[in-house]
Amino acid sequence: MSTDKMSVKVNVDLQKERQKCNFNIQEVTFIFDGGKEQTLQRKKIEDIALNSGASIDSIPEECLGLKERYDNAVRKSCIYSRIVKNEILEITGLEALGNPVLRRTADAFFKEISPFMLHLGMFVPTIIGQCTEEQQAKWLPRALEMQIIGAYAQTELGHGTFIRGLETTATYDPETEEFVLHSPTLTSYKWWAGGLGNTANHCIVVAQLYTKGQCHGTHPFIVPIRDMETHEPFPGVKVGDVGVRMGFNTADNGFLSFNHYRIPRENMMMKNAKVLKDGTYVKVARHEKLTYGTMVFVRVTLVKEAAINLAKAATIAVRYSAVRRQSQPKPDAPEPQIIDYPTQQHKLFICIATAHALQITGDWLWRTFKDVLADMRGGNTDSLPELHALSSCLKAISTSDSAAYIEQCRFACGGHGYMLSSNLPLIYSFVTATRTYEGDYTVLLLQTARFLVKAWEQVEAGKSVTPTVSYLTLAATKEKVLWNDFAEGIIRSFQAVAARKISACAETIKRHMKTGICYEDAWQLTTVRLVSAAESHCRSVICQTYWNEITRLTASCSTNVKIVMEQLATLYLIYWALERSGDLLRYSTISEKDLNRLQERYEELLALIRPNAVGLVDAFDFRDEILRSTLGAYDGRVYERLMEEALKSPLNDGPVQASFHKYIKPLTKGKL
Numbered sequence: 115m116s117t118d119k120m121s122v123k124v125n126v127d128l129q130k131e132r133q134k135c136n137f138n139i140q141e142v143t144f145i146f147d148g149g150k151e152q153t154l155q156r157k158k159i160e161d162i163a164l165n166s167g168a169s170i171d172s173i174p175e176e177c178l179g180l181k182e183r184y185d186n187a188v189r190k191s192c193i194y195s196r197i198v199k200n201e202i203l204e205i206t207g208l209e210a211l212g213n214p215v216l217r218r219t220a221d222a223f224f225k226e227i228s229p230f231m232l233h234l235g236m237f238v239p240t241i242i243g244q245c246t247e248e249q250q251a252k253w254l255p256r257a258l259e260m261q262i263i264g265a266y267a268q269t270e271l272g273h274g275t276f277i278r279g280l281e282t283t284a285t286y287d288p289e290t291e292e293f294v295l296h297s298p299t300l301t302s303y304k305w306w307a308g309g310l311g312n313t314a315n316h317c318i319v320v321a322q323l324y325t326k327g328q329c330h331g332t333h334p335f336i337v338p339i340r341d342m343e344t345h346e347p348f349p350g351v352k353v354g355d356v357g358v359r360m361g362f363n364t365a366d367n368g369f370l371s372f373n374h375y376r377i378p379r380e381n382m383m384m385k386n387a388k389v390l391k392d393g394t395y396v397k398v399a400r401h402e403k404l405t406y407g408t409m410v411f412v413r414v415t416l417v418k419e420a421a422i423n424l425a426k427a428a429t430i431a432v433r434y435s436a437v438r439r440q441s442q443p444k445p446d447a448p449e450p451q452i453i454d455y456p457t458q459q460h461k462l463f464i465c466i467a468t469a470h471a472l473q474i475t476g477d478w479l480w481r482t483f484k485d486v487l488a489d490m491r492g493g494n495t496d497s498l499p500e501l502h503a504l505s506s507c508l509k510a511i512s513t514s515d516s517a518a519y520i521e522q523c524r525f526a527c528g529g530h531g532y533m534l535s536s537n538l539p540l541i542y543s544f545v546t547a548t549r550t551y552e553g554d555y556t557v558l559l560l561q562t563a564r565f566l567v568k569a570w571e572q573v574e575a576g577k578s579v580t581p582t583v584s585y586l587t588l589a590a591t592k593e594k595v596l597w598n599d600f601a602e603g604i605i606r607s608f609q610a611v612a613a614r615k616i617s618a619c620a621e622t623i624k625r626h627m628k629t630g631i632c633y634e635d636a637w638q639l640t641t642v643r644l645v646s647a648a649e650s651h652c653r654s655v656i657c658q659t660y661w662n663e664i665t666r667l668t669a670s671c672s673t674n675v676k677i678v679m680e681q682l683a684t685l686y687l688i689y690w691a692l693e694r695s696g697d698l699l700r701y702s703t704i705s706e707k708d709l710n711r712l713q714e715r716y717e718e719l720l721a722l723i724r725p726n727a728v729g730l731v732d733a734f735d736f737r738d739e740i741l742r743s744t745l746g747a748y749d750g751r752v753y754e755r756l757m758e759e760a761l762k763s764p765l766n767d768g769p770v771q772a773s774f775h776k777y778i779k780p781l782t783k784g785k786l
């Protein structure tokens with residue numbers, strides 16, 4: 115427990131909750147962080163960041179005007195990036211780029227988002243992933259030193275999903291050994307890039323490469339866009355802010371266009387393809403899609419991002435639910451804490467379980483990513499399609515689940531959850547965007563489905579398949595799977611459901627084609643089912659990873675930690691079995707009686723987890739400065755904080771606002 119937690123007076127109900135907790139909270143914190151070392155490192159980084167004092171706002175961020183908010187975010191970003199550069203990267207090395215601790219710590223500074231987020235989140239990773247060693251030596255130190263600040267501009271006004279449809283051109287001119295960047299249409303304007311509007315002086319631009327009269331598809335370029343002294347956009351560059359958004363309003367999302375704007379040949383990022391001085395195009399990469407590498411990297415990191423944000427929301431909602439009392443179900447009895455309502459437990463405990471499931475799956479995916487990267491450094495790209503399929507569906511499902519459950523946490527907090535000071539609306543507005551950016555939900559699930567259908571065809575042809583789809587071989591029968599409700603049995607049934615849905619999709623595509631329809635049209639006619647099959651596949655991957663990993667991670671833990679972690683994981687499995695009961699009835703031998711039994715076990719689990727609920731969210735170990743919530747602070751002074759925060763509103767700066775004299779008084783006096 116940190117000193118701030120010891121010294122304050124804690125709400126009596128929360129105190130009682132903490133006394134009820136029967137497991138060692140720190141052990142669970144270690145599990146959530148991925149190990150004791152990671153917890154210690156995180157705490158050290160948080161200490162460094164929080165001791166800077168820069169996180170404190172006298173007026174809440176949300177009460178500032180748009181310009182003041184941006185200005186304040188830039189001020190804090192400069193302090194934060196100095197800390198990252200001088201102290202945090204010293205501790206973590208470049209691993210920090212794939213480590214959510216940086217983002218978690220940044221939350222102490224920004225209620226919304228730093229306009230520098232994309233600099234470390236995409237600009238630097240793209241330099242690492244797409245530049246030759248020589249180019250890295252030029253750009254990386256400058257980027258890490260914050261001498262240059264970058265954005266990643268791929269999406270255009272007219273196209274985000276369909277990268278091959280981008281319209282910005284980069285035409286090579288061998289006379290001057292330059293690329294000429296041009297935006298031929300309004301729809302070719304770059305749109306959305308974080309940090310681009312007013313902050314960045316450099317930008318990675320994804321453009322169609324033309325040389326010797328031939329188009330070679332999209333490639334990334336490093337483009338200086340603003341003068342390093344005056345920050346004025348260079349002639350030929352038009353740049354600005356895209357306008358007010360649902361969230362992300364301090365992230366400085368921008369637009370950008372070029373009018374025959376020239377950059378040196380060397381500014382093409384040449385790890386995967388080169389243009390020689392004479393204009394000859396040379397492909398270096400062994401895989402067509404390696405230029406999409408940054409997206410794969412960010413998708414991998416977003417799984418843990420989803421987990422952390424959901425853990426924050428669950429912490430807020432569970433603590434609040436322990437403090438809040440409402441209604442009187444029994445006459446003459448005191449009003450219960452709302453967390454005692456099973457319906458409230460049903461809303462909240464799945465959020466705690468999902469945060470663990472995603473965090474553990476995110477860790478596993480990160481390890482898989484690093485293994486594939488190591489293979490690729492050795493020239494072997496065989497495992498890239500599987501990584502692409504996995505990162506696509508896990509990004510889609512984790513961000514979608516996380517956003518839905520964060521909103522559920524907000525609902526669970528009633529009216530007060532709607533207050534910006536609860537922080538739930540801001541967490542939601544951030545996470546709901548992650549469902550769209552870095553690849554839309556449906557689009558990414560269809561990418562996974564493409565891989566699954568191919569894997570199915572391989573199984574049918576008697577060929578071997580990669581590990582995450584090996585269940586297709588086992589489950590490739592027309593028989594219904596025998597249901598059993600042990601964890602392994604539930605997981606096997608989910609795999610069987612996925613396998614049956616995938617095979618049904620493959621059959622549907624074939625059936626359509628037999629009527630004379632081409633493959634592409636047959637695919638489109640099957641996409642609703644394909645999305646559902648990819649979701650089932652992804653759910654089975656999460657369930658299996660969560661269960662296997664939690665069993666492994668708790669092997670050396672104390673008994674009560676093992677028990678509560680197993681209860682949560684079982685809750686996750688049963689919750690999804692009940693949610694997908696239609697699929698199980700269709701594809702397994704589960705009966706109504708089995709489902710009734712499952713429902714009973716689910717309700718028993720809610721009751722078993724109930725006494726440990728506050729302990730479980732305490733174990734996520736969010737400091738108040740990072741949680742930034744009137745409803746979720748460690749001390750549970752909910753009502754006091756709501757009042758204190760309300761009084762900070764500029765609308766409470768005096769008893770009478772100027773608008774009364776300007777408008778209301780004339781109106782009431784009949785003079786308006």
Ligand SMILES: CCCCCCC/C=C/C(=O)SCCNC(=O)CCNC(=O)[C@H](O)C(C)(C)COP(=O)(O)OP(=O)(O)OC[C@H]1O[C@@H](n2cnc3c(N)ncnc32)[C@H](O)[C@@H]1OP(=O)(O)O
Nearest residue numbers: 235268274275276277278403406409410502551552553564
């Ligand atoms: C906290 C972190 C901070 C980060 C903040 C981030 C803020 C946001 C930033 C952004 O949003 S940046 C812009 C991101 N944009 C996207 O994600 C666009 C989404 N679209 C795509 O990824 C692709 O266009 C597509 C939808 C995957 C389709 O691409 P394409 O049309 O070129 O390919 P297909 O014909 O569909 O497939 C061909 C073939 O290629 C395989 N493939 C596709 N992508 C990849 C990949 N990334 N890696 C490996 N392989 C890939 C695909 O599976 C097909 O394989 P086969 O079936 O032919 O074997």
Ligand SMILES: Cc1cc2nc3c(=O)[nH]c(=O)nc-3n(C[C@H](O)[C@H](O)[C@H](O)COP(=O)(O)OP(=O)(O)OC[C@H]3O[C@@H](n4cnc5c(N)ncnc54)[C@H](O)[C@@H]3O)c2cc1C
Nearest residue numbers: 266267268269273274275306307308547550551552553556
């Ligand atoms: C907050 C935020 C930050 C962003 N930051 C950046 C950034 O820094 N840099 C950057 O380059 N971009 C950024 N983006 C852009 C983002 O990557 C795109 O918005 C995203 O990839 C979705 O593309 P789109 O907007 O073109 O949606 P569309 O593709 O137009 O999607 C609209 C709808 O059509 C559906 N659809 C599209 N194609 C298909 C298909 N083939 N099959 C079935 N359905 C389909 C989608 O499912 C969706 O429902 C950001 C976006 C947001 C919201």
